[in-house]
Amino acid sequence: MKRLGPALVAGALMLTTGCAGFGRLGEQPGITTITVASVNNSQMQDMASLVPEFERTHPGVRVNILFMEENDLRAAATKDVATGGGQYDVMTVGSYEVPIWARNGWLVDLTDPLSSDPAYQVNDLIGPIRQAATYEDRMYVAPFYGESxxxxxxxxxxxxxxxxxxxxxxxxxxxxxxxxxxxxxxxxxxxxxxxxxxxxxxxxxxxxxxxxxxxxxxxxxxxxxxxxxxxxxxxxxxxxxxxxxxxxxxxxxxxxxxxxxxxxxxxxxxxxxxxxxxxxxxxxxxxxxxxxxxxxxxxxxxxWLWSWNLGVNAASTKQQAATDFVKWATSPDYIELVGNEVGWSELPPGTRNSTYRIPEYAEVSSAFGPLTVxxxxxxxxxxxxxxxxxxxxxxxxxxxxxxxxxxxxxxxxxxxxxxxxxxxxxxxxxxxxxxxxxxxxxxxxxx
Structure with a gap:
């Protein structure tokens, strides 16, 4: 699957396609539509291209993804959570915002949903990246990718x-x-x-x-x-x-x-x-x-140390569907999905130890993977x-x-x-x- 390059997406804040549910503004009978506020980069664009797979396994949920440049995302998401607007159900949250937003009660505590699911493998998360997602020993976001x-x-x-x-x-x-x-x-x-x-x-x-x-x-x-x-x-x-x-x-x-x-x-x-x-x-x-x-x-x-994470807005009225999406997009299975459908060189890096044990990724990332870790x-x-x-x-x-x-x-x-x-x-x-x-x-x- 060929991804949209950053230059193509940079001019638009929202992608609209029939299969992935982007741009759907109203609820359909029996369907829960969640809105995701996403930073505009290649890893998130890959996530958008794979949303049909999430919707296939969650037939009652549709996903509306809004892409924004980094500065615009911070301004829009911060305003929404600070006012309790609930416009976004899922937000791309940087490691800087995590302790501030968690302390203010703006994020849903994801500790139990993540740790209680054996398939999620929460202990597989790289230590500093997991710590950056944590406030007072509770995980308020799930790491999507990490970087230095x-x-x-x-x-x-x-x-x-x-x-x-x-x-x-x-x-x-x-x-x-x-x-x-x-x-x-x-x-x-x-x-x-x-x-x-x-x-x-x-x-x-x-x-x-x-x-x-x-x-x-x-x-x-x-x-x-x-x-x-x-x-x-x-x-x-x-x-x-x-x-x-x-x-x-x-x-x-x-x-x-x-x-x-x-x-x-x-x-x-x-x-x-x-x-x-x-x-x-x-x-x-x-x-x-x-x-x-x-x-x-x-x-x-x-x-430096940075992670882009997915968090659930405490003001969202669709927290269960939003949590399900966050778990899917940050799971080991999702990383394998990216490799099989988009390309092994484009896995979300820096979040899981197991990522660097995948043979296909170890091969394509040999020039940069060890240095990243x-x-x-x-x-x-x-x-x-x-x-x-x-x-x-x-x-x-x-x-x-x-x-x-x-x-x-x-x-x-x-x-x-x-x-x-x-x-x-x-x-x-x-x-x-x-x-x-x-x-x-x-x-x-x-x-």
Whole structure:
């Protein structure tokens, strides 16, 4: 089965097909229609293409999937759960939102439905990924796929240029290579520049950690314009301007994927989950990509930890059907279904140990699978950088205010990328934004 590429789906928020039930706005007699709010990426598109199988085994349920870009999804889903609207029965929930939403009572506790079903094999879930789905020892979401980050590079382009990628590169080495490989037709490296704490913020956040910076110190004083954070941001802006893609502020994950997979970039630093799609039959660079750990400066590793999960809205009136769908889409059987129907290189990665024991997947993922597992196991969300931090999280700060802080700060950094302001001015602006949120944390802690 040939999947819709990201470029085809990116322009639409909803897919409508007769067989999968997308776009059905009204209930049919005897039919329960659930609405799924989904981030728009290739793994979720594969899920949409396989919905007919779920509907075959659950004849009383139809599934309506709404695709949204990452920033739009967060805004729409957060508004819905916070107001108790119940517009979405199932939501794609990031690891950042899980503890916040669970604490607020916005998610259905899935611990019993998942753990009581032997076929679901809850103990098969990779430890850090399962922990990211948990709040106070209860699972409030089910992991759909997990990821860290690594550096992807075109082995054929490196060979033609007579260059060699280090096994564990530093950011300075990457910048030097990107400058040599930059050409009018090809970016030396693609780096997300699109504003958003989960877009450019994810890339920059992991760089800040390894440069020795941090968003806050242990007293919740913002450190955005301090050494470390400032060093990383200056390096990020200079690298992207000098050797990156044109108009970087318009590039997020999807845009960088499209550029790299069609030969428009020599390197790409981003999520490990991209690798399966890069090695698929419809990728122009399949078999031509090498993978190495995330570049470092002062730390031994610099990957992040993230999972996209499926959660059931506590305000949904169709919680049983929604829970059934979540179990189906995150089960070992679903992973096998993707392999058989879509392709073994495109399994949802990073959630289950058993995934990496599937012979077909072990073969097609030999270039990136072991490194994915390694990076997921090595990251430390409690202290990913040089200094201790008062929150758990790598490329984000796990406080409710960070969604606004990260979005506003990355908009300031985007202005610096576009040359509308200086990097120092952007850092000072972001420092003031972050400091207000830090003071709120101190007030709540009674400091």
């Amino acid at each position: 980050s690594f550096l992807m590079y075109r082995t054929d382009v490196f060979d033609e240029a007579g260059l060699e990628m280090p096994e564990n590169p530093t950011w300075q080495q990457v910048a030097d290579l990107a400058g040599q490989l930059k050409s009018p037709e090809r970016a030396g490296i693609c780096m997300r520049g699109k504003p958003g704490w989960g877009e450019a913020g994810a890339i920059l956040g992991s760089m800040v950690n390894t440069f020795g910076g941090q968003w806050y110190d242990m007293n919740w004083d913002a450190k955005v314009n301090a050494p470390g954070f400032a060093d990383a941001t200056n390096f990020y802006v200079d690298l992207t301007r000098n050797a990156g893609e044109p108009d970087p502020v318009s590039y997020g994950f999807t845009e960088c994927y499209n550029l790299f997979s069609t030969g428009g970039a020599a390197m790409w630093y981003d999520a490990t989950s991209a690798a399966g799609a890069l090695e698929s039959d419809d990728s122009e660079v399949a078999g031509k990509v090498g993978y190495v750990p995330a570049p470092v400066v002062e730390t031994d590793q610099a990957g 390694q990076t997921l196991s090595e990251v430390d969300p409690a202290q990913p950088g040089v200094a201790p931090q008062p929150w758990v999280g790598i490329q984000y700060v796990s406080i409710p205010e960070f969604q606004d802080v990260g979005n506003q700060a990355t908009q300031a950094f985007a202005d610096a990328l576009a040359g509308r302001t200086s990097t120092r001015q952007a850092l000072d602006e972001a420092q003031a934004i972050a400091q207000r949120a830090g003071e709120q944390q101190r007030r709540e802690a009674g400091q």
